[in-house]
Amino acid sequence: xLFDFRxxxxxxxxxxxxxxxxxxxQSWRQQFLRDRLQITLNIAFPVTIISTLGIFWAILENGxxxxxxxxxxxxxxxxxxxxxxxxxxxxxxxxGLLLMCWGLLRSHWGKRQPxxxxxxxxxxxxxxDMIVGTFLGIPSVPQPYFFLVIAVLIPVHWRLHLLTQxxxxxxxxxxxxxxxxxxxxxxxxxNYNFVPDLISFSWVGLxxxxxxxxxxxxxxxxxxxxxxLRGAIRAISHDLKNPALGISVTLQGLLLRSDRQISLDxxxxxxxxxxxxxxxxxxxxxxxxxxxxxxxxxxxxxxLDLSSLVNDVVEDLSMILKQHDVTVANYINPNLPMVNxxxxxxxxxxxxxxxxxxxxxxxxxxxxxxAALVQRxxxxxxxxxxxxxxxxxxxxxxxxxxxxYTRGAKAKRMPGLGLGLYLCQQIITAHQGExxxxxxxxxxxxxxxxxxxxxSLNQS
Numbered sequence: 001x002l003f004d005f006r007x008x009x010x011x012x013x014x015x016x017x018x019x020x021x022x023x024x025x026q027s028w029r030q031q032f033l034r035d036r037l038q039i040t041l042n043i044a045f046p047v048t049i050i051s052t053l054g055i056f057w058a059i060l061e062n063g064x065x066x067x068x069x070x071x072x073x074x075x076x077x078x079x080x081x082x083x084x085x086x087x088x089x090x091x092x093x094x095x096g097l098l099l100m101c102w103g104l105l106r107s108h109w110g111k112r113q114p115x116x117x118x119x120x121x122x123x124x125x126x127x128x129d130m131i132v133g134t135f136l137g138i139p140s141v142p143q144p145y146f147f148l149v150i151a152v153l154i155p156v157h158w159r160l161h162l163l164t165q166x167x168x169x170x171x172x173x174x175x176x177x178x179x180x181x182x183x184x185x186x187x188x189x190x191n192y193n194f195v196p197d198l199i200s201f202s203w204v205g206l207x208x209x210x211x212x213x214x215x216x217x218x219x220x221x222x223x224x225x226x227x228x229l230r231g232a233i234r235a236i237s238h239d240l241k242n243p244a245l246g247i248s249v250t251l252q253g254l255l256l257r258s259d260r261q262i263s264l265d266x267x268x269x270x271x272x273x274x275x276x277x278x279x280x281x282x283x284x285x286x287x288x289x290x291x292x293x294x295x296x297x298x299x300x301x302x303x304l305d306l307s308s309l310v311n312d313v314v315e316d317l318s319m320i321l322k323q324h325d326v327t328v329a330n331y332i333n334p335n336l337p338m339v340n341x342x343x344x345x346x347x348x349x350x351x352x353x354x355x356x357x358x359x360x361x362x363x364x365x366x367x368x369x370x371a372a373l374v375q376r377x378x379x380x381x382x383x384x385x386x387x388x389x390x391x392x393x394x395x396x397x398x399x400x401x402x403x404x405y406t407r408g409a410k411a412k413r414m415p416g417l418g419l420g421l422y423l424c425q426q427i428i429t430a431h432q433g434e435x436x437x438x439x440x441x442x443x444x445x446x447x448x449x450x451x452x453x454x455x456s457l458n459q460s
Contacts, residue, residue: 025223029156029216033114034105036154040121041102043153048098052091079185082136089136090129097124115160122150122164130171139181139189141197142168144204151208156219158212165205173198228403247272299342299430303454306339306346306382307332310369313350321354325363328354331370332384339382339451345427346451352420353386353447361390373453380453381433387446393439401437424449 021029101117101124104110110117125146133140147165176182182189254262307330314321314328321328339346350369357367371384393401402425428435428449439445 021220022223022227024227025220028219028223030114033118033154033156034111036156037101037105037114037117037121040150040153041098041105044098044121044125045095045102048091048094052087052095055087055091079138082138086129086133086136086138089132093128093132094124097121097128115157118154118157118160119164122146122160123167125150126164127168127171130168134171134175134179134181137181138184139172139176141193142172142201144201147205147208151212155212155215158209158216161212162209165209169201169205172201247276299345301340301342301431303338304341304343304346305334306336306371306384306451307334309343309346310350313347313354317351317354320358324358324365326358326361326365326367328367328369331368333371336371336373336382337380337453340454341431341451342427345430349424349427349449350386352424356420356447357386357388357390360393361388365390374450376450381450382453383448383450385446385448387444389444392441392443393437393445394441398437398439402435 097120101120104117104120105114126142130140130142147161150164151161176189254268310330310332314330354367357365365388367386367388369384369386371382374381374383402421425435428451431451433450433452435447435449437445437447
């Protein structure tokens with residue numbers, strides 16, 4: 001298909017059903033909106049005064065010429081007085097609305113409801129003159145450049161921007177027609193300029209809405225990354241502090257003995273060593289992420305027997321797998337073609353995937369690892385699956401599963417920084433392969449990945 005309607009539907013759904021906004025982001029947006037409303041008012045007051053003085057100066061200084069021009073253009077002398085009245089009322093209404101908003105913004109109610117003040121300020125620029133003109137029988141065209149000004153000054157709440165655009169557009173397209181306001185004097189209002197004006201209005205409006213929407217999306221992502229970073233710092237502090245604290249307590253207990261020479265029990269040495277190894281693993285994970293982010297992940301690819309590698313990984317993790325009563329069955333056919341991969345990095349991938357099973361599933365979980373030869377993009381690949389019968393993964397977590405510092409609900413009570421799956425994705429991507437997951441709650445999970453087979457085999 002040239003056009004994917006499902007992608008369009010998914011995009012529209014996300015547009016009108018955004019992800020839940022954090023309390024921190026909502027608080028920031030509320031304060032940001034209040035600050036920008038104050039800036040807008042500070043700009044709007046002098047602009048309104050100067051514009052009003054300019055209009056009245058043109059009328060008073062060149063009144064006769066203005067009258068003649070209007071008569072020649074519209075062919076109705078009564079329109080002149082109504083236009084002058086409209087200019088006066090517009091100035092009064094705009095200045096009155098701005099003054100009211102200035103007072104409301106300083107009130108307790110206004111500080112809690114800045115969105116209403118935003119609507120009033122926006123309407124004073126984009127809609128009030130059309131309402132006044134309707135009562136005086138003078139239709140007017142919306143001025144889209146006001147939308148640009150408001151979008152630049154207040155780039156939040158895109159739905160409010162959309163509302164303040166749709167109201168004058170509805171007024172222009174339908175209300176004038178319903179009220180019979182289709183002429184200004186003897187001149188048709190909906191003339192040959194109607195379509196160009198409508199196109200200009202629509203393009204400017206859509207540009208403003210899109211810019212505000214993208215800005216809000218960027219700020220939400222920024223707050224989410226800050227939240228993840230704070231969580232990572234807490235996890236790092238906790239996971240690095242605990243082994244160090246255990247070592248410190250053990251050594252302090254030994255120093256309290258009165259003996260000049262202290263003999264150590266083997267169990268104490270094993271505890272100290274385990275704590276030190278845990279610290280080294282955490283530091284290595286952080287260094288690995290730094291290397292990936294800096295683009296300095298270097299691969300040393302070679303023909304690799306995937307079945308043999310998986311057996312070695314399972315053997316290496318056999319003790320911890322036994323402790324959790326997790327069984328791993330390697331169904332990878334040893335006769336499959338070798339993959340072209342970095343042994344250390346792919347070892348890390350399978351180790352992380354199996355460790356992920358341990359963190360998120362109960363004792364007794366069974367894991368099956370299988371692989372098959374597939375043809376994709378005019379090339380042969382090994383498609384590998386790591387499938388378990390555990391508790392599964394909620395659908396809400398799947399889109400973010402491979403993001404940095406993402407951790408499941410159960411894993412948050414266990415050591416770790418949420419780096420494992422992120423590193424798996426980066427390693428597989430560096431091999432030009434792909435990685436993903438299928439999962440349903442209470443139905444287990446299936447992580448899959450693809451690796452290229454050895455180049456010599458591809459050529460043959």
